[in-house]
Amino acid sequence: MHAEDIIEEFPVVTVETNALEAARTLAEHRLPGIVVTDSSGKPYAILPASQVVRFIVPSYVQDDPSLAGVLNESMADRAADKLGDKKVRDVLPEHLTDVPPANADDTIIEVAAIMARFRSPLIAVMKEGKLLGVITASRLLAAALRH
Amino acid sequence: MHAEDIIEEFPVVTVETNALEAARTLAEHRLPGIVVTDSSGKPYAILPASQVVRFIVPSYVQDDPSLAGVLNESMADRAADKLGDKKVRDVLPEHLTDVPPANADDTIIEVAAIMARFRSPLIAVMKEGKLLGVITASRLLAAALRH
Numbered sequence: 001m002h003a004e005d006i007i008e009e010f011p012v013v014t015v016e017t018n019a020l021e022a023a024r025t026l027a028e029h030r031l032p033g034i035v036v037t038d039s040s041g042k043p044y045a046i047l048p049a050s051q052v053v054r055f056i057v058p059s060y061v062q063d064d065p066s067l068a069g070v071l072n073e074s075m076a077d078r079a080a081d082k083l084g085d086k087k088v089r090d091v092l093p094e095h096l097t098d099v100p101p102a103n104a105d106d107t108i109i110e111v112a113a114i115m116a117r118f119r120s121p122l123i124a125v126m127k128e129g130k131l132l133g134v135i136t137a138s139r140l141l142a143a144a145l146r147h
Numbered sequence: 148m149h150a151e152d153i154i155e156e157f158p159v160v161t162v163e164t165n166a167l168e169a170a171r172t173l174a175e176h177r178l179p180g181i182v183v184t185d186s187s188g189k190p191y192a193i194l195p196a197s198q199v200v201r202f203i204v205p206s207y208v209q210d211d212p213s214l215a216g217v218l219n220e221s222m223a224d225r226a227a228d229k230l231g232d233k234k235v236r237d238v239l240p241e242h243l244t245d246v247p248p249a250n251a252d253d254t255i256i257e258v259a260a261i262m263a264r265f266r267s268p269l270i271a272v273m274k275e276g277k278l279l280g281v282i283t284a285s286r287l288l289a290a291a292l293r294h
Contacts (some may be wrong), residue, residue, distance in 0.1 A: 027289035032179045032268050049284030056291065057256070063261035065253075075255060099228040103163035108213075108222060111208070113212035116201040121179050137196030142174035144203065144222035 003111050003125045004104040006143045012037065015044060015089040020080060022088050023052045033122070035099055036088055041130040045096040046122065047088060055082050055091050091133030099124040103133055108143050109137055150258050150272045154280030157160040159184065162191060169228060169235050170199045182246055183186045188202055188277040192243040193269065194235060202229050202238050220280070235283035246271040251279055255290050258282055 010029055014037050023054050026034055028047045033048040054062070056079050061067050071078070083091065100118040102111045104127040114138060116121055121137045157176055158167050161184050173196045181197040190193055201209070208214045215228050218225070230238065235236045245263040251274040262270055262284060270282045 023288055024292060026285050027258065027292050030283070030285045031287070032283065032285060036213070046278045050262055050266060050289055051269045052260050052286050053287060053291075054266070057259045057263040061287060062211050063263040065257050065264065068254060068256040068260050071256055073230055075259065076293065079288075079292055107215060109215040109218055110212050112200050112204045113208045113215050115197055116220060117209045117212065118203040119201070121195060121197045136177070136179065137200050137207070138173050138177045140200060141170055141196055143175070144200075145171060145226055146223065 001108050001143060002104065003102050003106045003108070003123075003135060004127070004132060006108070006139055007125050007135055009133055010034065011133075012041075013047070013088060014039060015092075017085065017088045017142050018084070019055070019086040019088055019091045020083040022047060022091075023079060023083055026052060035122070035124055035131060036092065037131050043099050043101070043124045043131050046099055047092060048097075049131060051093050052083070052091060064076055074101075083133055099134070101126050102135070103127070108140065114143065115140060148255050148290060149251065150249050150253045150255070150270075151274070151279060151283060153255070153286055154272050155286060156182065157177065158279055159188075159278075160194070160235060161186060162239075164235045165231070166199070166202070166235055166238045167281040169179040169194060169238075170226060170230055173199060174257065182269070182271055182278060182281055184278050186230055190246045190248070190271045190278050192239050193246055194239055195244075198240050199230070199238060246281070248273050249282070250274070255287065257285055259291065262287060
């Protein structure tokens with residue numbers, strides 16, 4: 001079994017993608033984060049779902065969650081308002097997280113070794129210089145425990 | 148909508164649970180990590196799936212993934228061998244990650260505020276001092292974008 005056999009499929013999100021659309025992708029696929037590529041298809045950064053949540057909640061409510069009650073608009077309205085006119089590049093964390101790469105034809109054990117070495121929950125699987133998909137730690141465990 | 152309406156259900160994993168069983172739970176539910184409780188049902192730590200991967204891969208292969216080919220046993224055999232006689236407490240990371248708590252009757256916006264404030268991808272939802280379940284950032288986004 002090789003890396004390309006167990007990749008997670010997900011829609012391409014680039015730094016130019018609309019931030020609200022990226023939030024919907026995270027929500028629909030229940031992803032803890034998404035690999036963002038640059039315009040050439042190379043992995044550029046991870047956009048964690050928790051970072052998107054930060055953008056929707058006003059900072060005075062983050063400082064004092066008991067103030068949440070004073071928000072008189074819905075979360076969906078806030079999300080549309082805060083994310084709708086932004087691009088993914090505008091909502092990325094200040095400190096970008098690298099995604100360690102593996103090759104499509106690496107074995108499962110090689111992918112596990114890369115994941116373990118970099119203590120990363122996510123590996124970017126590359127083929128001919130482009131992002132083919134990602135492998136999460138739980139997906140890798142599922143493949144590893146199968147036999 | 149309140150915290151208890153959108154919690155993720157998952158099997159209880161305590162520090163006493165068998166580590167291989169915990170690995171299977173992570174794999175089957177495709178969880179990036181699992182909240183581990185102490186014997187009283189209080190959240191104690193997070194066991195990330197990537198940490199379990201570290202336990203399966205020998206350190207000399209982590210140092211040089213190209214050595215993966217010399218392993219002449221399957222990942223499943225290694226996993227059974229390395230995890231089967233251990234408890235979850237034996238495979239937890241050295242530095243434990245706190246899981247910020249919310250109450251079962253907190254609103255979605257309050258949960259979002261706690262998540263944003265602690266930059267946490269996971270919130271522990273408590274009821275009467277016990278862990279009821281967790282809310283992930285992507286689950287929260289899904290609830291927030293629905294209306």
